[in-house]
Structure formats: structure tokens, C-alpha cells
Amino acid sequence: MKIAMVGSGYVGLVSGACFADFGHDVVCIDKDASKIERLREGIMPIYEPGLDALVENNARAGRLSFTTDLAEGIEGAGAIFIAVGTPSRRGDGHADLSFVHAVAREVGESLVNDAVVVTKSTVPVGTGDEVERILMESAAVRDRGLKVAVVSNPEFLREGAAIGDFKRPDRIVIGAEDDFGRDVMREVYRPLFLNESPILFVGRRTSELIKYAANAFLATKITFINEIADLCEKVGANVQDVARGIGMDNRIGSKFLHAGPGYGGSCFPKDTLALLKTAEDYDSPTRIVEAVVKVNDSRKRAMGRKVVEALGGLDAARGKRVAMLGLTFKPNTDDMRDSPAIAVAQTLADAGVEIAAYDPEGMEIAAPLMPEVEMKDDPYAAIEGADAVVIVTEWDVFRALDLTRVKQLAKSPVLVDLRNIYTPADVREAGFHYTSVGRE
Numbered sequence: 107m108k109i110a111m112v113g114s115g116y117v118g119l120v121s122g123a124c125f126a127d128f129g130h131d132v133v134c135i136d137k138d139a140s141k142i143e144r145l146r147e148g149i150m151p152i153y154e155p156g157l158d159a160l161v162e163n164n165a166r167a168g169r170l171s172f173t174t175d176l177a178e179g180i181e182g183a184g185a186i187f188i189a190v191g192t193p194s195r196r197g198d199g200h201a202d203l204s205f206v207h208a209v210a211r212e213v214g215e216s217l218v219n220d221a222v223v224v225t226k227s228t229v230p231v232g233t234g235d236e237v238e239r240i241l242m243e244s245a246a247v248r249d250r251g252l253k254v255a256v257v258s259n260p261e262f263l264r265e266g267a268a269i270g271d272f273k274r275p276d277r278i279v280i281g282a283e284d285d286f287g288r289d290v291m292r293e294v295y296r297p298l299f300l301n302e303s304p305i306l307f308v309g310r311r312t313s314e315l316i317k318y319a320a321n322a323f324l325a326t327k328i329t330f331i332n333e334i335a336d337l338c339e340k341v342g343a344n345v346q347d348v349a350r351g352i353g354m355d356n357r358i359g360s361k362f363l364h365a366g367p368g369y370g371g372s373c374f375p376k377d378t379l380a381l382l383k384t385a386e387d388y389d390s391p392t393r394i395v396e397a398v399v400k401v402n403d404s405r406k407r408a409m410g411r412k413v414v415e416a417l418g419g420l421d422a423a424r425g426k427r428v429a430m431l432g433l434t435f436k437p438n439t440d441d442m443r444d445s446p447a448i449a450v451a452q453t454l455a456d457a458g459v460e461i462a463a464y465d466p467e468g469m470e471i472a473a474p475l476m477p478e479v480e481m482k483d484d485p486y487a488a489i490e491g492a493d494a495v496v497i498v499t500e501w502d503v504f505r506a507l508d509l510t511r512v513k514q515l516a517k518s519p520v521l522v523d524l525r526n527i528y529t530p531a532d533v534r535e536a537g538f539h540y541t542s543v544g545r546e
């Protein structure tokens with residue numbers, strides 16, 4: 107089947123390349139001409155493990171191509187995916203649907219054949235209804251008498267593990283209101299069907315809500331264990347053991363129970379906010395999610411204060427130097443959107459602390475977001491002369507630092523591990539003052 111993917115960012119590009127790898131004929135469309143130009147030259151606009159090879163192989167096989175021309179890209183496509191951004195709207199936290207609506211209008215104007223239009227972007231309940239209205243009101247669809255269905259197919263992939271997640275998903279959720287939509291989606295996902303990936307067919311509004319409910323639940327799990335971590339610090343318990351102890355209960359599950367600096371990234375912060383707005387609009391408060399958003403917001407700066415504390419408090423911290431290791435919101439991505447590192451750095455800068463940093467993939471994007479931070483070429487260059495070393499993101503390269511070298515290069519042997527990747531006893535034995543999250 108020919109598939110058009112409108113929006114070639116983290117989700118659109120990975121999904122498009124994976125669909126091509128399944129054997130579909132995929133055109134990835136983006137209005138960013140330089141992104142499309144680079145993709146045609148085999149240069150990836152994002153860092154995602156394995157993506158460059160996947161794109162190259164499928165482009166070479168003639169199954170994957172790139173264009174800025176939407177009309178040309180969607181011609182003959184049986185399924186047209188919308189995978190553009192839905193950021194928080196400035197001011198009120200609602201999901202900004204202007205990109206989704208713009209694509210719907212453009213598709214409506216250019217469509218020449220029957221097609222299923224699929225929202226893969228994370229969109230609030232009712233967006234599919236609006237996309238359908240836009241399409242049905244478009245002159246092209248009406249005048250040509252085209253058959254069009256609008257389907258919701260939220261994406262659950264994780265950045266950093268996106269290809270594996272897309273090809274071996276826990277489930278595929280499809281929200282469709284008619285057989286045309288369901289049949290085309292079955293065809294799109296046939297290769298995964300054969301792989302026995304569970305496919306859940308539900309109503310369109312239900313599907314839209316599943317995505318928000320999933321992200322809000324995961325954000326809640328993270329926030330829950332973060333608060334338990336704070337309590338652990340007060341009562342002398344170990345949060346990793348608590349997480350293990352509760353996670354071994356199948357009803358709870360062990361995932362997303364890692365205490366740390368709070369969730370960030372391109373999804374949880376904006377999706378929890380958007381869910382709150384939907385709940386408010388429908389006069390059906392989601393108080394647990396409200397609390398999660400508040401607790402997580404204050405946590406990021408609290409982690410900055412933890413570092414200040416390790417430097418000896420506010421007075422002592424002024425003029426000192428910190429090495430931040432890791433800036434992206436999680437490892438194996440270059441995504442800096444809402445990364446806790448931004449708030450940690452801001453808190454440190456507010457306290458008059460100088461900051462040097464190293465991140466394996468995120469520094470180019472991070473630099474303009476964190477003008478107060480001096481970017482270094484490797485972890486040890488950032489550590490040189492530091493009064494404290496702070497692990498903010500758990501990239502593998504930080505898991506086995508040469509502690510002897512760290513101690514020689516740093517001004518003081520202070521290590522703040524916001525991801526609990528070191529064993530306290532080992533680091534203390536190496537002569538460090540060690541602080542982590544929810545552990546003594």
C-alpha cells in the first residue's frame with residue numbers, strides 16, 4: 107500500500123521508515139525544506155539509534171522517499187498519517203492543534219483518491235471529529251465524491267528505543283468509526299498482525315483518550331516513586347529497594363519506578379497538561395493528574411537545590427563550579443524538550459554557580475536553551491576544576507566513569523547522582539562525598 111506520512115519528526119520519520127521496512131511504499135512529507143533536503147542526502151535530522159541505516163536501506167530499495175510537496179506525496183496513498191507536533195499552547199496548556207488542522211485543510215484541498223486519514227499525533231478527544239469536519243467540508247472531497255475515513259492511531263514509541271518499539275509494540279490502538287477505516291488500518295498493520303502484536307480496535311474518541319490516559323498513568327508512576335524517594339531520604343530507607351519490593355508485585359509492575367529528577371521530554375509534560383485541560387472543559391476533574399503536574403514541576407528545581415546543598419548551601423555555592431553530565435531528558439536521544447537539566451541548570455545559575463556540561467548527543471540543541479552553560483567535548487573536560495559533578499541523564503558513558511581520574515580533575519570529590527546509577531558504598535570508598543535520590 108502507498109502510505110503518506112505528513113510530518114517527518116521523531117514520530118513521522120521513525121513510523122515512515124518502519125512502514126517502508128514492512129514493505130509498504132512510503133512518502134515522508136515535511137514543510138521544513140532543509141530537513142527534507144538532508145533526508146534525501148541520508149542525513150538524519152534527529153539522533154535515534156539505528157534510524158540512519160533503516161532510512162538508507164529503504165530509500166535505496168525505493169520504498170521510502172521524501173518531499174515537501176503534500177499534494178504530490180499523498181497522491182495515490184491509501185493511508186495518510188498526520189504526525190505533526192501538538193505542543194502546549196502558549197498561555198493555557200491546551201494542545202496546540204493548529205498544525206494538525208493545517209494538514210487536514212491541505213489534505214482536503216489536494217486529495218484526489220479515496221483515503222483514510224490517520225491522526226498519529228497525540229491529540230485531545232474530539233480532534234478526529236474536527237479533522238473529519240474539515241475534510242468533509244473541503245471542496246475537493248465534496249466535488250470529487252471521495253470516500254474518506256478519519257482514524258485515530260496514537261503512537262506509543264519511546265525515543266531512544268523507537269524502532270524496536272514501533273516494530274514490536276505492546277499493542278496497536280486503532281480508533282475507527284467505520285469498516286473502511288478499520289480495513290485499511292488492518293492492511294497497514296498486517297505485518298505486525300502476523301507477528302502477533304495485539305491490535306485493539308476501539309472508537310475514535312476512546313483511542314484519543316487512551317494515549318493521554320497512558321501517558322498520565324506513566325507520569326503518575328514516576329511522580330509517585332519520586333515522592334517515595336523523598337520520604338526514603340527522611341526515614342533512612344532505600345528507594346531502589348522499595349521500588350523492587352513493590353515492582354515484583356505483578357499488579358504494580360517494575361517499570362517506571364526509577365526515582366530521579368522528574369519526568370521531562372516532548373510528551374509527558376505537555377500531555378498531562380492537555381489532559382487537565384480536557385478534564386476542565388468537560389467539568390470532570392482529574393485531581394491525581396493535577397497533583398502529578400504540580401509535584402513534578404517543583405521537583406526539577408528541587409534537584410538544583412540538592413546540588414546547591416552538596417556544594418555546602420547557598421552562601422558557599424556562589425562562585426563555585428559544577429560539571430553537569432547529561433542534558434537530554436533521557437539517554438539515546440538528542441531531545442531537549444522540557445528536559446529536567448534545563449531547570450537544574452537554571453537553579454544553579456540563579457545561585458551564582460558556574461556550569462560546564464557534556465552530553466553525547468544533546469549539546470547542539472541544548473546550547474541555545476542554556477546560554478549560561480559552557481559545553482565541553484567530553485565528560486572529563488567538563489569535570490576539570492569542578493566543585494561538584496552532577497549526573498543528570500543516565501547515558502551509558504557515565505555509568506563507568508574513571509573515578510580516580512574524576513577525583514584528580516575535580517577540585518572537590520563531590521558527586522551528585524540524580525539517576526542512582528552508582529552504588530553508594532563504591533563511590534564513597536573511592537573518596538567521594540556522594541548524594542543520590544532516595545538513598546543514604
Ligand code: NAD
Nearest residue numbers: 113114115116117136137138189190191192205227228261
Ligand atoms: P517533531 O516536532 O519532531 O516533528 C513534527 C514535524 O512536523 C516537524 O518536522 C515539522 O516540520 C512537521 N510539520 C509541521 N507542520 C507541518 C505541515 N503542515 N506539513 C508538513 N509537515 C509539518 O514532533 P514529534 O516528536 O515527532 O511528535 C509528533 C506527534 O507525535 C506529537 O503529537 C507528539 O505528541 C506525538 N508523539 C511523540 C512521541 C515522541 O517520543 N516524540 C511519542 C509518541 C507520540
